Amino acid sequence: MKRSWLSILPLLLLAACNKSSPPAKTPEDPKTIAVTRWTERTELFMEYPPLVAGQNARFAVHLTDLRNFKPLSEGRVTVELRSGGGRSETFQTDAPSRPGIFGVTVKPGSAGAFSMTVRLDSPALRDTHELGEVQVYANAQAAAKGEQPEQREVIKFLKEQQWTLDFATVTVAERSLRESRRVSAEVRPRTGGEAEIIAPVAGRLATSSAIPTVGTLVQKGQVLAKILPRTATPSDRATLELAVQEATTALRLAQRDRERAERLATAGAVPGKRLDEAKAAEATAQARLNAAQARLTQHESSRSAEGDAPGDSHFLLRAPIAGIMASTHGTSGASVEVGENLFRVVATDPVFIVASIPEAEAWWLHQLAGGELELSGHPKPVPLGRVVSVGRVVDAESRTLPVIFEVRNQDARLAVGQAVFIRLFTSTATKAPAVPESALVDDAGRPVVFVQVAGESFARRAVRLGSREAGYVLILEGVKPGERVVTRGAYQIRLAALSSQIPAHGHVH
Structure with missing residues (x-):
């Protein structure tokens, strides 16, 4: 058994030696640099990688018009690098790749500290952003070891989102x-800015005039309604007809008397005063007939609730102030009583x-x-x-x-x-x-x-x-x-x- 382990051990050592070692870690790419500046006219938000001499760096220049917080859709953007010795390099693009976003390729010629400026020239406006000192590195390894942007907890809200919303x-x-x-x-209405119009007499609202509706603007002195007053004897039609007949008879007599006086005056049998008296009596009789007929017509209009009496027999209701018709309780053809509140006018300015x-x-x-x-x-x-x-x-x-x-x-x-x-x-x-x-x-x-x-x-x-x-x-x-x-x-x-x-x-x- 011991010999068996001894024979296996060299094989295990050989396998361990042949096992590939893990790949070496490559340094992380340097993080993008973001710069934000504001002037009275524009907001500049620019992203770019660390600058390396002789290498292209793509700048994403976001420009917002602060008059409406919308993207600038046209214009030329120039990025300028100035050395301490006065040497200057400029890089530009003549139009945005998308509204508000200008892509500029920057290729610094040498390493060192430079002052950076971004200029905008467009038909709408011109503006300049001074960004201060930036570092151009000699190689990528130096750029990777350079100062990294500070990380802090923020809420991300992209420019594309801001530009499409109502944002400021x-x-x-x-x-x-x-x-x-x-x-x-x-x-509330001002003092003297509210008026109530009441019925001065009992009667019926005439149908010949349109009553303003609630919310209508009325002028001072404007006629709001007409009231046809009731007659003194609204139920005695026979008396009114008798008064018309009597006035008609009296007028005929007065006319005959005037005609006789004219003949006598022409013949010189009576003085001229007699003729004047006859004419006056005829005019008085004519007026009495007209009044009697008007009372009968008014009675008929009130009795039938149709039509209107002669215009000179109406009571006119006028707006005492200019304003808005706030309320109305009158209806054309409806009866009203003395003191009844018909309209309310309110001045609004x-x-x-x-x-x-x-x-x-x-x-x-x-x-x-x-x-x-x-x-x-x-x-x-x-x-x-x-x-x-x-x-x-x-x-x-x-x-x-x-x-x-x-x-x-x-x-x-x-x-x-x-x-x-x-x-x-x-x-x-x-x-x-x-x-x-x-x-x-x-x-x-x-x-x-x-x-x-x-x-x-x-x-x-x-x-x-x-x-x-x-x-x-x-x-x-x-x-x-x-x-x-x-x-x-x-x-x-x-x-x-x-x-x-x-x-x-x-x-x-």
């Missing part, structure tokens, strides 16, 4: 905002904004220095007009004090009776970094903003909020001046942060 960023800057309080309010201040907070009203109105669908609050009054009597039911502002409403964006919120400012101001309110995102009940740390990298920052004014909010903790926060598209970045999938990189380099 803004630089954080310090602002001085006044302290404020947000309170509920209501839109200007209007009053009446805020309700809890009595416990009434102490700061002596510091009131203005306010602004929050309107849904409007990107920025609307400044309130003059302060009409500050209440000094507490409402017994609501336990609040009224504060009334006057606001112009030419575009009719405010509806009378609408419930709104306003922000009242005091005279005390605080200076701190501020961002547009649109940059705030509610993340599980906590306000956060998304800071753009690089072209395609974002960081979530929880913030502590301060005063608000004119669409801006002070950030007491979380961001610093000079950082860029997302003002449009922040919610999509939040969704990207929640996604576990890493977005595929779609650049054409």
Whole structure:
């Protein structure tokens, strides 16, 4: 048995010697360098490999127009390397490979430290980005040992995603905002801006005029309706007919008397005064007949509820102010009573904004220095007009004090009776970094903003909020001046942060 093991041992040693050794590890490729710069006009996001003298390096230059945050679709991009001795090398491309992405091949002639500049020349705009000092290595081994980009946890959101969405960023800057309080309010008609039109007489609304519908704009003095008054004896038709007959007979007699007086006056038998008296009596008889006939016609119209009486017998109802027809209780042909409320007209420009201040907070009203109105669908609050009054009597039911502002409403964006919120400012101001309110995102009940740390990298920052004014909010903790926060598209970045999938990189380099 021992001899058997001795015979096998050389074979095992030979097999171990012949076994191939594992391949040597090759050094990892140097990681891509990413640079982001902003000017007043454009955002530059550029990716390129470490530069090696005599070797081609493909630059992916992403350029965004900061006027609309869309990609630049045309233009020439030039990358310039300048040495300390004044020698310069330029590399350029005359058009983007895709909208917003310009591919530039850079081949440095020598190693060393260079200053890099990226220039854009397009029909839309021209811009220059100074990138500072970059290192060109002598060979690939030196480049692999060079300084590697710092790695940090960020949210990736590609340029291709930003360009296709409603996306925008803004630089954080310090602002001085006044302290404020947000309170509920209501839109009400101004003093003298509401009128109720009542029936001055009992009768029937004429069918010859169209009654304005609710919501119609009416002008001051415009006829809203006509009322056909009831007769003094609405049920005694025989009496009215008798009055017509008597007036007709009296007119005939007056006409004959006038004709006789004319003949006598022509013959010189009577003075001219006699003829004048006869003519006056005839005119009076004619007027009495006309009045009797009108009363009979009015009676017939009221009795049958059809047609209209002569126009001069109507009572006209006119709008005392210009505004909107808020309500109408009249119908053509319907009967109305004296004092009945028929129409309500409300003036909509200007209007009053009446805020309700809890009595416990009434102490700061002596510091009131203005306010602004929050309107849904409007990107920025609307400044309130003059302060009409500050209440000094507490409402017994609501336990609040009224504060009334006057606001112009030419575009009719405010509806009378609408419930709104306003922000009242005091005279005390605080200076701190501020961002547009649109940059705030509610993340599980906590306000956060998304800071753009690089072209395609974002960081979530929880913030502590301060005063608000004119669409801006002070950030007491979380961001610093000079950082860029997302003002449009922040919610999509939040969704990207929640996604576990890493977005595929779609650049054409």
